[in-house]
Amino acid sequence: MSNFNIGNKSYLPALKPLAMNLLRSRLTFSLVILLIVVVQNIITTPTFFNISITNGFISGYIPNILDEASELVIVTLGMTLVIAVSGGVDISVGAIMAISAAFCGMLLNGAEYRTDVFHSPYILALFFGLLGGALCGAFNGFLVSVLKIQPMIATLILFTAGRSIAKQITFGQTIYIMNPQYKWLGVQIPGVPVRTTIIVAIVIIALVVLFTKLTSFGLYVQSVGINGSASRLVGLNSRVITFMAFVICGILAGVAGLVGSSGVGSVNSGELGLAIEMDAILAVALGGNLLSGGKFSIAGSVIGAYTIQAITTTLYAMSVRADQLNVFKAVIIIMIIVASSDVFKERIKKLSRKKSSKSMPVGGQINEGQ
Amino acid sequence: MKDNKKSAMVSPDFLIKRKALSNAMVLLLITISLYVLLYVISSVMFVDSNFSKYSVFFNLFNNKAYLLMLALGLTVVMITGSIDISVGGVTGLISMVIATMLMKSGVSAIWSIPVALGIGIAFGIVQGFLVAYMEIQPFIVTLSGMFFARGMISVISTQSVPITDKLFMSWSSAKVYIPFLYNARRNGTSDVAYLTPAAIAAILVLIILIIVLKKTKFGRSLYAVGGNPQSALLMGINVKRIKFMAHVLCGLLAGIGGLLFTLLSPSGNPGNGYGYEIDAISSSVIGGIMLSGGLGLPIGTLFGVLINALIERVVPLLGIVEASWPRIITSAFLFVFIVLQSVFAGAGKKGGFKLLRPEWMRFRSRK
Numbered sequence: 001m002s003n004f005n006i007g008n009k010s011y012l013p014a015l016k017p018l019a020m021n022l023l024r025s026r027l028t029f030s031l032v033i034l035l036i037v038v039v040q041n042i043i044t045t046p047t048f049f050n051i052s053i054t055n056g057f058i059s060g061y062i063p064n065i066l067d068e069a070s071e072l073v074i075v076t077l078g079m080t081l082v083i084a085v086s087g088g089v090d091i092s093v094g095a096i097m098a099i100s101a102a103f104c105g106m107l108l109n110g111a112e113y114r115t116d117v118f119h120s121p122y123i124l125a126l127f128f129g130l131l132g133g134a135l136c137g138a139f140n141g142f143l144v145s146v147l148k149i150q151p152m153i154a155t156l157i158l159f160t161a162g163r164s165i166a167k168q169i170t171f172g173q174t175i176y177i178m179n180p181q182y183k184w185l186g187v188q189i190p191g192v193p194v195r196t197t198i199i200v201a202i203v204i205i206a207l208v209v210l211f212t213k214l215t216s217f218g219l220y221v222q223s224v225g226i227n228g229s230a231s232r233l234v235g236l237n238s239r240v241i242t243f244m245a246f247v248i249c250g251i252l253a254g255v256a257g258l259v260g261s262s263g264v265g266s267v268n269s270g271e272l273g274l275a276i277e278m279d280a281i282l283a284v285a286l287g288g289n290l291l292s293g294g295k296f297s298i299a300g301s302v303i304g305a306y307t308i309q310a311i312t313t314t315l316y317a318m319s320v321r322a323d324q325l326n327v328f329k330a331v332i333i334i335m336i337i338v339a340s341s342d343v344f345k346e347r348i349k350k351l352s353r354k355k356s357s358k359s360m361p362v363g364g365q366i367n368e369g370q
Numbered sequence: 371m372k373d374n375k376k377s378a379m380v381s382p383d384f385l386i387k388r389k390a391l392s393n394a395m396v397l398l399l400i401t402i403s404l405y406v407l408l409y410v411i412s413s414v415m416f417v418d419s420n421f422s423k424y425s426v427f428f429n430l431f432n433n434k435a436y437l438l439m440l441a442l443g444l445t446v447v448m449i450t451g452s453i454d455i456s457v458g459g460v461t462g463l464i465s466m467v468i469a470t471m472l473m474k475s476g477v478s479a480i481w482s483i484p485v486a487l488g489i490g491i492a493f494g495i496v497q498g499f500l501v502a503y504m505e506i507q508p509f510i511v512t513l514s515g516m517f518f519a520r521g522m523i524s525v526i527s528t529q530s531v532p533i534t535d536k537l538f539m540s541w542s543s544a545k546v547y548i549p550f551l552y553n554a555r556r557n558g559t560s561d562v563a564y565l566t567p568a569a570i571a572a573i574l575v576l577i578i579l580i581i582v583l584k585k586t587k588f589g590r591s592l593y594a595v596g597g598n599p600q601s602a603l604l605m606g607i608n609v610k611r612i613k614f615m616a617h618v619l620c621g622l623l624a625g626i627g628g629l630l631f632t633l634l635s636p637s638g639n640p641g642n643g644y645g646y647e648i649d650a651i652s653s654s655v656i657g658g659i660m661l662s663g664g665l666g667l668p669i670g671t672l673f674g675v676l677i678n679a680l681i682e683r684v685v686p687l688l689g690i691v692e693a694s695w696p697r698i699i700t701s702a703f704l705f706v707f708i709v710l711q712s713v714f715a716g717a718g719k720k721g722g723f724k725l726l727r728p729e730w731m732r733f734r735s736r737k
Contacts, residue, residue, distance in 0.1 A: 089509060147712040152453070152509070153651075153661050154708065160648055161701035164694030172694070278513055291507045323528065323640070327521030330514040334500070337514075343505050 027300050029340050030287050034307045041314055057193050061313070069309030070201035071097075072279055074256040076305040077208045078249030079280040080289060080296050084225045085245040086144055087293030088151025089281050095162020096136040096250055097257030097273035102166040104129030104258055105175050105267035114176045122181060130254045136162070137250015141243035159277075166269035174268040186262030197259055204255060208248075209298055218296075221245055225293035282333055283308050288340070397658030397711065398670045405673045405680070412684045424551040424563035431565060434679040435572035436461065436634060438672060439627030440650035441657070442579055443620035445671045448654055449583075450616040451596040451663025452501060452508040455647040457624040459519030460493050462643030464628025466523045469531040469638025472538055479538035486629035487622060493519070494621015502614035516647065524640050531638040541567060542633045568630040575626060579668050592616055596663030652704045653678050660711060677703065 041048045041061070051060035075093050082090045107128050110119035118125070136158055143154035189196055212218030223231040224238040232238045256276070261267045285291055286307055287300030315328050338344055413421030420426050431438075440457045447454045467489060468482045493515055500511045533539065545564040552562040565573075583589035594602040595612045603609050631643065657674030659666030678700060685696045 143708070147709060149708050149712045150661050153655060156648065156651065156655075157701045157705050157708070160652065160704070161698045164697045164701075167694045168698075278517070281510070281513070285507075285510055291510065321524070321528075323524035324521050326517040327525060330516075330518035330521065333517070334511070334514045337506055337510055338500065338504060341504050341506050343503070 027288055027297060027303070030300055030303045030307060033286065033336060034303055034310065037307060037310045037314055041310070041317070044314075045317055053193065057188055057195055063195065063198070065306065065309050065313050066198045066201070067195045068313065069306050070197035071256045071260050071273065072276060072283060072309060073201045073302055073305040074204050074252050074259070075273070075276055075280045076283040076287075076301045077204065077298065078252035079277075080284050080287075080298060080301040081208075081212075081221060081245040082151065082249045083281075083284050083289060083291055084293055084296035085221045085242050086151045087225060087291070088144070089277070089291070090140060090155045090246065090249050091152060091277045091281075092136065092140060092155040092158035092162055093249065093253040093256075093280060094273040094276045095158050095166070096133050096253040097260060097276065098163050098166035098267075098269040099136055099169070099257070100129040100133040100254035101257040101261035101267045101272055102169040102269055103132035105177060105261060106169055108177055108179075108182065109175050111171070112175075113171070113173050114178065116178045118179055118181070126185075126258060129258045130251055133250045133252075133254020133257065134247055135250070137247040137253070138243070140250065141246030144246060145239040145242040163269050166267075170267055170269060174266055176266045178265070182262055183265055184262070186259050186264070197263065200255070200259055204252065205298070205302055208252075212298065217241075217244070222295050226295070279308055280305070286333075286336060394658060394665050394667055394670075397707075398667055398673075400710065401656060401658050401670050401673045401677070401707075405677050408677065408680055408684075412680065412687075416684070416687045420553075423553045423561060424548070425553070425561050428548070428551075428563045428565055428569075430676055430679040430683070431569040431573070433634070434675050435566070435568040436627045436631035437646065437649055437653060437678065438572045438675045439575065439623050439630055440646055441653040441671045441675050442576065442668055443623030443627065444647075444650045444654045445657070445659050445666060445668050446579075446583075446592065446623070447508070447616050447620045448651075448659045448661055449592050449596045449663060449666055450613055451599070452613060452616065453651075453661070454497065454508065454512045454515075454617065454620045454624075455651070456493060456497065456512040456515030456519055457620070457627065457650055458643040458646035458648075459516040459523075460490055460621070460624045460643070461628040461631050461646055462523050462639075462641075463519040464489050464625065465632040465635075465642045466526050466531070466638035466640070468538075468629070468632050469533050469636075470526055472533055472535040473531055479535050479541070482538065482632070483629060486632070487625040490621045490623070490625020490628060491618060492621070493624065494618040497621070498614040498617030501617055502610045508617075523642070527638065528640055530640065533632070533636040533638070538633075539636060542636050546570060566633070568633045571626070572630060575623070576668060576672060583668055588612070588615065593664055596665075598664070649678060652700060655711075656703055656707045658707075658711075 038048075045061070048061045051058055051063065053059070075097070079090060079093065082088070104125045107120045107125040108118050108122070109115050112119075140151070140155050140158060143149045143157075144151050147154075185196055185200065187196065192199075212221070220231070220236055220241050223234070223236060224241050228238045228242075253273075257273060260272050281291075283304035284301050285304070287297060287302070287304030289296045289300055311329065311332060312325065315325055316322075320328060409421065409427075440461065443457055444454060464486045467485060471477050471485060472479060472482065497508075497511050497515050500506050501508045533542075544567050546567065547562045547564045552560040554560050583592065591602070591607045591612045594605060594607055595609050595616075599609050602612075628643075632638075635642075653674035654666070654671050655661065655674070656677055657666070657670035657672070659671060681699050681703070682696050685699060688695075
């Protein structure tokens with residue numbers, strides 16, 4: 001008995017730091033969730049890993065999830081920065097998507113609601129779409145950084161008005177862009193076997209990672225998010241950094257809007273990116289980022305976004321209707337958030353401590369007896 | 371009295387401070403004067419649409435009784451520094467449950483009241499527990515609550531369920547005429563102002579809530595928790611419990627709101643209550659409730675709701691048929707108020723910006 005105890009003790013020090021690190025790392029948590037979803041999928045649908053080439057591009061479960069998640073991933077990246085820098089959320093991203101798509105669509109279409117030819121160069125229209133997104137982001141950023149308004153309330157303005165503004169830009173109607181070139185961004189560039197959305201998402205992820213890691217912007221964002229006034233005393237211009245984070249979020253939402261509208265070949269301001277802000281916030285939370293700001297992990301957010309899309313696709317595959325999806329989503333999210341909450345972790349720790357403290361005296365007595 | 375005067379004479383600064391309006395009062399005054407201004411302007415601009423009639427004024431209450439309830443719920447949680455965005459979903463869910471219950475199960479209409487309140491309180495308890503005791507962000511918790519409620523609506527039914535229950539319809543169409551308040555029509559009949567039972571219930575709840583927030587220990591604790599949770603804790607207030615209770619109260623008010631909404635439009639529709647949480651939040655913010663907590667008066671929420679209702683009524687008269695314009699205009703108002711709030715909050719910290727009350731508005735202290 002005592003031998004066993006000693007042997008056990010000699011194992012523990014080696015294993016404990018690794019296990020504790022894994023437990024502490026917030027990334028692990030989202031990875032585990034993703035793993036659970038994938039395993040569940042493998043059990044229910046054996047064809048999960050099958051990849052085939054149909055209609056000239058790669059299709060299958062996994063490419064599908066990657067494709068459908070790309071809008072969410074792009075929006076989530078911007079949301080991550082905003083949450084990290086301000087400790088609040090930007091609920092206007094869906095509306096910004098609609099606005100930037102409306103800008104782009106109006107330039108391409110002229111004043112017609114349905115055309116086959118572009119009325120202006122595609123690149124110019126894309127640029128103006130992004131500019132629209134950046135303007136919206138700048139508006140939000142101005143309210144938050146200069147006027148010191150809570151981000152959720154500041155973005156509430158564009159959240160309520162954004163779709164209506166987009167509708168006014170498109171003269172109150174859904175516009176259709178029939179030129180096949182328009183679908184390059186959201187569906188496929190001829191000859192490339194991978195959907196463009198996946199490529200766009202990867203490029204954007206790479207850009208954001210490079211921007212936050214190569215420059216000190218990422219560090220500054222964390223510093224402002226942890227303590228804005230302290231970082232101002234250190235010499236950071238926390239206003240500019242907050243403003244920049246919101247502008248970046250706006251631009252990324254604009255990219256997502258362009259991708260989304262290109263995917264369906266039309267600009268429908270009422271439908272584009274509807275309720276995506278909710279999914280994006282959840283993705284950030286799932287990725288293990290604190291919603292109160294501060295440290296952030298781009299990798300976590302990306303994994304969170306793909307996890308949410310995987311959950312959605314899985315539920316669809318289980319023949320859950322689109323409108324009933326929300327019930328399952330809500331329950332799953334609450335379970336995940338509760339399990340990852342600090343209070344819950346402390347309870348679990350206390351419980352395990354109690355168990356170990358109960359078992360310890362027993363072992364000690366045996367040792368003493370011998 | 372004498373002592374008071376003496377001290378006032380000795381330190382005039384103290385006197386000025388006591389006579390200055392608090393930030394909450396200034397915001398409230400701005401809201402009220404804006405509402406009056408809007409009403410007067412619209413009654414001058416649109417003489418034909420009878421803004422000077424009593425009935426038009428009271429119809430604002432009748433049409434937005436449910437929104438008043440939702441906004442008051444949000445007022446309570448916003449005062450504690452939390453938020454609840456599930457109220458719209460709860461409203462929709464309640465209307466759908468009541469419709470299904472009355473039409474498919476044939477239960478008596480009286481049961482709709484406990485069912486509505488029960489659903490609201492259940493949402494409040496679960497969300498309050500998660501927010502207060504599990505310390506999860508209220509936004510995420512109530513977001514999931516909204517998802518859950520919206521999903522449950524379509525689980526119950528994906529088609530609209532009109533209510534034809536006799537008792538329920540008699541509540542819905544009942545009118546309480548207000549004596550002495552009528553305008554003569556051209557054909558000799560008179561247009562008497564009336565309130566629906568829903569509006570009367572909403573006004574009663576508003577009065578109760580004003581008293582609770584102003585006079586009771588619970589109400590003052592709400593402000594203390596919202597203003598500074600740490601010092602509230604040091605004062606001996608059970609912060610977690612107060613937060614929990616605020617969410618339960620918000621759930622209860624959302625339950626009442628759902629019932630009143632069903633009385634206003636008696637049918638269970640999958641799209642019911644969509645976006646109402648945003649209407650309620652913007653009403654509260656326009657009414658002068660600070661989202662950062664600790665500041666705001668429920669009477670302001672009433673005027674926020676009334677401004678919302680007025681905009682919805684006036685904008686079509688401007689000749690804009692497009693449904694998207696009321697939202698843009700409401701947002702513009704929201705923008706103005708948010709900027710005002712931020713200006714006041716910033717100035718309040720420095721202690722620089724305070725309005726002196728005019729002589730007739732000064733309350734004399736009795737001590």
